[in-house]
Amino acid sequence: MSDYTKILLEENEIPTQWYNVVPDLPEPPPPQLHPGTLQPATAEDFAALFPRALIEQEMSVERYIDIPGEVLDVYRLWRPSPLFRARRLEKLLDTPAKIFYKYEGVSPAGSHKPNTAVPQVFYNAQEGITKLTTETGAGQWGSSLAFACAQFGLECEIWQVAASYRAKPYRRTMMEIWGGKVHPSPSEVTEYGRSLLAKDPDHPGSLGIAISEAVGEAVASENTRYALGSVLNHVLLHQTVIGEEALLQLAKVGETPDVLVGCTGGGSNFGGLAFPFLREKLAGRMNPVIRCVEPTACPTLTKGQFRYDFGDTAGLTPLMKMHTLGHSFIPEPIHAGGLRYHGMAPLVSHVYQLGLVEAIAIPQTECFAGAVQFARCEGIVPAPEPTHAIAAAIREALACRESGEEKTILTALCGHGHLDLASYDQYLRGEMVDLELSDEAIAAAMAEVPVLA
Numbered sequence: 171m172s173d174y175t176k177i178l179l180e181e182n183e184i185p186t187q188w189y190n191v192v193p194d195l196p197e198p199p200p201p202q203l204h205p206g207t208l209q210p211a212t213a214e215d216f217a218a219l220f221p222r223a224l225i226e227q228e229m230s231v232e233r234y235i236d237i238p239g240e241v242l243d244v245y246r247l248w249r250p251s252p253l254f255r256a257r258r259l260e261k262l263l264d265t266p267a268k269i270f271y272k273y274e275g276v277s278p279a280g281s282h283k284p285n286t287a288v289p290q291v292f293y294n295a296q297e298g299i300t301k302l303t304t305e306t307g308a309g310q311w312g313s314s315l316a317f318a319c320a321q322f323g324l325e326c327e328i329w330q331v332a333a334s335y336r337a338k339p340y341r342r343t344m345m346e347i348w349g350g351k352v353h354p355s356p357s358e359v360t361e362y363g364r365s366l367l368a369k370d371p372d373h374p375g376s377l378g379i380a381i382s383e384a385v386g387e388a389v390a391s392e393n394t395r396y397a398l399g400s401v402l403n404h405v406l407l408h409q410t411v412i413g414e415e416a417l418l419q420l421a422k423v424g425e426t427p428d429v430l431v432g433c434t435g436g437g438s439n440f441g442g443l444a445f446p447f448l449r450e451k452l453a454g455r456m457n458p459v460i461r462c463v464e465p466t467a468c469p470t471l472t473k474g475q476f477r478y479d480f481g482d483t484a485g486l487t488p489l490m491k492m493h494t495l496g497h498s499f500i501p502e503p504i505h506a507g508g509l510r511y512h513g514m515a516p517l518v519s520h521v522y523q524l525g526l527v528e529a530i531a532i533p534q535t536e537c538f539a540g541a542v543q544f545a546r547c548e549g550i551v552p553a554p555e556p557t558h559a560i561a562a563a564i565r566e567a568l569a570c571r572e573s574g575e576e577k578t579i580l581t582a583l584c585g586h587g588h589l590d591l592a593s594y595d596q597y598l599r600g601e602m603v604d605l606e607l608s609d610e611a612i613a614a615a616m617a618e619v620p621v622l623a
């Protein structure tokens with residue numbers, strides 16, 4: 171096995187269970203709170219939003235949860251996904267390090283998001299739900315959910331952040347091909363959207379606002395529920411197929427990672443890759459350094475506070491204890507749309523708070539420089555979000571060149587960038603700028619975070 175480039179699994183090696191990290195953590199994560207009573211949220215509090223099966227998974231303390239056969243059948247359209255050894259990049263960087271990347275761009279939507287869209291739609295269909303609402307930024311999640319709804323015959327209504335709706339028409343077309351109905355957010359179809367448009371007809375929107383619109387619409391009708399593409403425990407759970415496959419793939423070539431890096435927007439592709447490795451680390455079977463990478467323009471873990479905050483701008487969701495920049499925070503329009511969220515998955519925040527994972531922030535021009543190097547060696551054009559993971563892997567590999575250490579580096583290339591070429595165009599023309607978030611902007615948004623006793 172000395173000359174492999176990609177490590178493949180057989181179709182019957184797709185994991186048949188998702189892994190829940192909660193029972194293996196040294197301390198349980200803080201509960202989500204009802205926004206009115208401030209008491210721990212109960213299954214009943216979520217009933218208008220999610221089907222029972224997903225609420226159970228959200229609160230589960232079971233270590234392993236079976237993947238339904240119907241979900242595995244859809245997963246087989248693209249899973250198992252390949253694990254690549256970036257030999258050409260290693261050579262370019264002249265590093266003794268080995269760089270591995272798990273590629274999730276092989277899914278129909280071109281990212282890791284269908285890993286959770288498919289089971290979410292399946293459980294809703296099983297409980298008789300006929301329509302799902304959601305928000306999307308650049309369109310990755312909306313297109314994934316529209317694809318999954320098409321598989322199980324559900325309607326799909328999507329609020330897309332207005333700035334992306336106008337700037338990225340091709341993902342909207344993908345959503346429509348799969349049968350989704352797309353509104354720019356803020357929209358004229360909800361009261362909250364109309365109130366924002368009255369103040370600013372050209373409102374650029376934000377993920378938090380789009381979530382408020384989609385949630386509001388779901389709770390108002392009987393057979394409609396809401397779906398979220400990141401942040402929540404059940405989403406990270408579904409994404410663990412990534413890490414479980416990567417463990418099997420690395421075992422085939424006799425490798426264990428010394429460093430694992432992943433990009434964090436809401437935390438789902440990171441948690442999906444990292445949690446099975448964290449299990450191995452906590453059990454003493456390997457000891458990788460595990461590192462989150464975020465944009466300097468939306469530095470949730472590295473500059474946010476670990477506080478109870480809302481998941482959306484209008485304050486409709488339960489309060490979650492997480493690293494947050496404040497639910498009213500509207501990030502600058504950086505290219506990695508999927509990383510522009512004010513909060514972080516409570517589970518990722520918790521393991522960061524416990525010191526089990528590290529975090530760094532990298533400016534976008536360094537990320538695109540790394541991605542262009544990567545594309546020229548490895549061929550694949552990364553989505554803007556995983557350019558952060560690649561830049562972090564390159565930093566690590568260059569440090570190995572200095573120190574002579576032969577580290578094994580693992581990362582997730584969680585999506586391709588074929589619909590993000592305008593960002594690359596701007597980078598290649600030398601027009602991309604780095605945005606540093608000011609302490610004043612953070613303080614202003616943090617002032618609106620609820621203060622709990």
Ligand SMILES: *Cc1c(COP(=O)(O)O)cnc(C)c1O
Pocket residue numbers: 281282283310311399400401433434435436437438439440508509553555556584585586
């Ligand atoms: C949505 C998205 C992200 C950010 O979400 P996470 O939950 O942090 O994974 C990152 N990369 C891609 C390609 C995405 O589509």
